[in-house]
Amino acid sequence: MKERATVLCVRDNRILLVARLRSRWALPGGRIHRGEAPHEAALRELEEETTLTATGLTYLFQFSGFNTLHYVFFAEVAYQSIAQPSNEIARCKWFAPVKIGTLSxxxxxREIVELFFRHMAIVEHDGSGPMPKQVVDVAP
Structure with missing residues (x-):
């Protein structure tokens, strides 16, 4: 099974998605290189694909796809920073969660976004606050 670091960025209740030329929208992320920790791959892929640098990174959960194990992280980025397509990525755009279900x-x-928002609703409802999972220090 392939391993992938997958990154959720949220701004104004919108999720950042990326797409290659003539390809479907996806969460930023990619293959974890040999000897690379999943959080390192998440930081690298986010910057390579969107030019965004995470100011904080939180491990959320693992998600098993058809033949890929996703290590899913929540990345905090500076509010004023602008996502720009880079490397193999042709498009970056922020989408409302309800819109994601209508996209290709x-x-x-789709399932990772749904799990994330379901988790956030539970966390906010029980009063335990946002992101109670493991926080990864990204300071140099």
């Missing part, structure tokens, strides 16, 4: 995306992208 992979099944894992």
């Amino acid at each position: 995306t992979s099944v894992p992208t």
Whole structure:
């Protein structure tokens, strides 16, 4: 099974998605290189694909796709920073969660977004606050 670091960025209740030329929308992320920790791959892929640098990174959960294991992270980015397509990415755009279900995306992208918002609703409802999972320090 392939391993992938997958990154959720949220701004104004919108999720950042990326797409290659003539391809479906997806969450930023990519293959974890040999000897690379999943959080390192998440930081690298986010910057390579969107030019965004995470100011904070939180591990959320693992998601098993058809033949890929996704290590899913929540990335905090500076509010004023602008996502720009880079490397193999042709488009970056922020989408409302309800819009994602109408886009051409992979099944894992839709399900990871749904799981994330379901998790956030539970966390906010029980009062435990946002992101109670493991926080990864990204300071140099």
